[in-house]
Amino acid sequence: MATPKLTIVSSIQELPDSGCDALVVLSHDLATIPAPFAETVHTAQQVDAQVVNKTSVLRCSAAPAQRLVVVPTGPLDRDYDDVRRFFDAARNAALIVRDTGAIAPVLWLPEIPKNTTYEKAVEAAWFGFCQGLYEPLEAREHFGENVEPISAVTLIAETSQSASWLQAVEEGRRVARDLCGTEPERMSPMKFAEYCQQAFASTSVKVQIIDDKPQLEHEYPLLAAVGRASFGTSQRPCVIRLEYTPEGNVDETLMIVGKGITYDTGGADVKTGGHMAGMSRDKGGAAGVAGFVKAVAGVKPQGLKVIAELAAVRNNIDALAFVADEIITGRSGKRVRIGNTDAEGRLVMADCLAHLTELAANEVNPSLYTVATLTGHAALAKGPYSAFVPNGPAMKTGLVNDLLAASETWADPAELSPSRREDYDFVRGRTKADDLLSSNNGPSATTKRGHQFPMAFLNEVALLHEHGNNSDKPLPYIHIDIAGSGVEGGDWQHGKPTATPVLAFAGKFLAR
Template structure:
């Protein structure tokens, strides 16, 4: 699970004196081109009108003769952002690999003196690595060295930590592997095994709960989702707990990750081709594991992280749970099932309840709760390629979501905030004395008003967090993160490469200095 080793170089001259075999020059073609590249770019532009408009491989007399000029396009329009550098580096990476480069150096230039571009150099590195990542199954079948030949990369930058870049990319790699791998290779217990390997010889404690009787008793909603899979041993559900404790912790993050390794929709079966790509319904769990991997690499002393991942297959069969079932959650709430294809929130509710209970028992410092999930088509429709952040009252007061938003803007792992409203609680309110809360309506989330906001209301109630609102004695900030729109490139859930969102945003918020 190696990532390209990055070397930070503080000047372009030092980079050109190194043993790099390709230069990737990234910036606005209308800015001043740095020497000694301006002449080669000008000559190439005289015979190829594509120069300065798209990334191209040019010949030069430095760095193995390879110069890849990757223009960002304009940078100072109102709607421009740091992803211009990410995208340019992403496009250039494939050219460098295909050209046979093994040790390129990234040289961003002409970075505007604008708050939007303070992390432009880091954005180049992450875009470069995103492009080079190949699927786990492909690496296992064809060889990692064959598919990912670039093992080292230089980056010309100042005030950038190579350790943090490396740790963050290690987490993003874990997240892409877990999210993108097919449902048999990453069945629940294999998901757990991957985590054990990823955290071997680190300070992260890994606990796997896979006893079906224990799951049925302690995670009743999660178990209901996976009930039809229990008869197939390799598909049986499990909970993966990841724990990291800093020696001088000032803050504690509790994270719940939705790990539906395959979502058939259950008894409310996905039809019309909509089942394809549902092996990626574990993207939230993948992101949580990925962030914890970054934590393991950075070893922050100021932070505790306690995460629970529900790795479950939502199968169909005689044992499947159905709409109208009433299931008592870990928090003691009687949950009426509205639609079995709204299974992720059931898994998350039990995980959140366990995490809440742990906080109540141990009183860890400055707790913040997160759930991360590929939860609703509505989030993709409403937010496009951005993660949707839905904070509760205490999180709103402490501006948790706003901080994630601002950091994401700087690093290119972006989000938008959606506020929780009273209408959300009305959607999931009990209609009879038989139940306490409704899991969902029975329509598509994409065509339901407030389709990505109201699940947070359900999670608050079913997870037991409604007793820790702004008006309580012990408020607990909580943000639900829906990555259904941001989790894969281009919104293609069957073929698109996982983006590892929001690992970079979390790492930049809690681990970057």
């Protein structure tokens, strides 16, 4: 049924007399649930003590269609509690609500702690609920859209964001989940591009697909090297360029690159020992970027311009596939020695980032980002959190701290990973034969600073080091590694895509 139609009312008295068919109450303390629902909860507790710690469906004549669904969030006041208590409670309750047969539930958070941690609790509950309801693209194409039967949601809340804003951002998250989660034949590079064309068809976002082999070899030579074993096949690579230009003046320009490895075999350094399953999700960065641009298309912010390049490539193997030791000159002129073909993500993003760095010279107040499921090291170091690796200007201007704060408030949390001199030493060319080394040849998870040093590579290969705090034109740049946060539970084979970093970006750049 796609994203449920959202309506917001400011109090329970404003609920319409008909049309809704369940009241879902999220609360950390059932004693605060007001009359007339309190009596039903109290009666239920007399026969089932578990009502305080698990979702319960209760019959209540005062609730729409007599369905009262009580969802305890657990405690909210410990040092380590955050707004995800509401997100997770709503997500976990979503399928219970769906399976009651309700198609138009009401979400209500009668008691929200009054502090900044829970400032966006209502919004988090909405996004969590939609996360729970989402079914994969393959399931919708097989069973039809009715596999997601809930068609409408009413929120009882005072929120600074409008229903249309919340719905537009959720549409973006949906695009991100579809693109990340879908299997590698249904979502080959060109099908990824087609999906984007359809997703942006009736919007003001311009979509350009670059799939011509000589053009890719000329303008995106490192990407073309990764795609070498896929040219001339149904899995041929492409670059997808998305551009949103606001009406009126531009005050700020976001320039974002997404890693869209539609399948990662590892290339000639083939993944062995069962490590290949799940690698259709190696396009989660590009998926998250496309999702954010979809949210932008729906919200239509003033003053904000967005340019994105998505590198959609299958990391394939054939007789002439690129191999370690090759030296390939990137778009910027930097000669890159390949250290390991399984470190392909930074290579497909390198020329896109170099291109956006060139364009940044003529844009208003630009900032640059790379978003990628880049390293096992990030997943190990950060668990389910995204890693933000900023350059000097992103630190000095406060950009990275603002984005971190938004990620926390909007239930899409990330952690800071500073970039250090050792990272630059690590990627430096060892002889005059080359300028940069793409990677060492061990697994990132057992490499010191395994998720930080790739940012140094990207910074150098795109010539962003010429735009540090010591330059005439500093350019803020943040590398975002979502290898730990891209799918639920870190389960790359079966976990539902999280759509990160759509919420963090929407919270920072699109929210009021």
